Amino acid sequence: MSYSAKLKGVVSDAMLNKNVGSVSFWVHRISGIGLSVYLLMHTYVLSAAISGPESFSGRMKTVQNPFFAVLEVLLIAGVFLHMLNGVRITVTDFFGWSKAHKAFFWVVIVLFIILMILALILQWPKFSPQNYGMGGI
Secondary structure, eight states, rough: OOOHHHHHHHHHHHOOSHHHHHHHHEEEEHHHHHHHHHHHHHHHHHHHGGGGHHHHHHHHHOOOSSHHHHHHHHHHHHHHHHHHHHHHHHHHHHOOOOOHHHHHHHHHHHHHHHHHHHHHHHHHHGGGGGGGGGGGO
């Protein structure tokens, strides 16, 4: 079976059940994959510290720009989504709250929005050109 056929199968499966549980399932999987990719990139950048301060500083300069500031906000969103949804799944499974999982999903979404507003307020200085080499503030 080709990759395009597998991808079409995944998309058609995702479109079968358009409910809160399916959305939660896909958000959790996609955020988990994104966090895994970030971990690899993070390890690559930090591995330059073994080669000395000049090498590390060079790699750090490559990731301190507006593009990576946007990626950092997406990282924060991924962490919050994965964390809150994981807590929701754990609570519904271990405490028998499966009948309230839809309401709990919307509580998670509200908490996510509040946390992202706070994160954006804290991250906003990173989008200013004079702050690129200083980590934001």
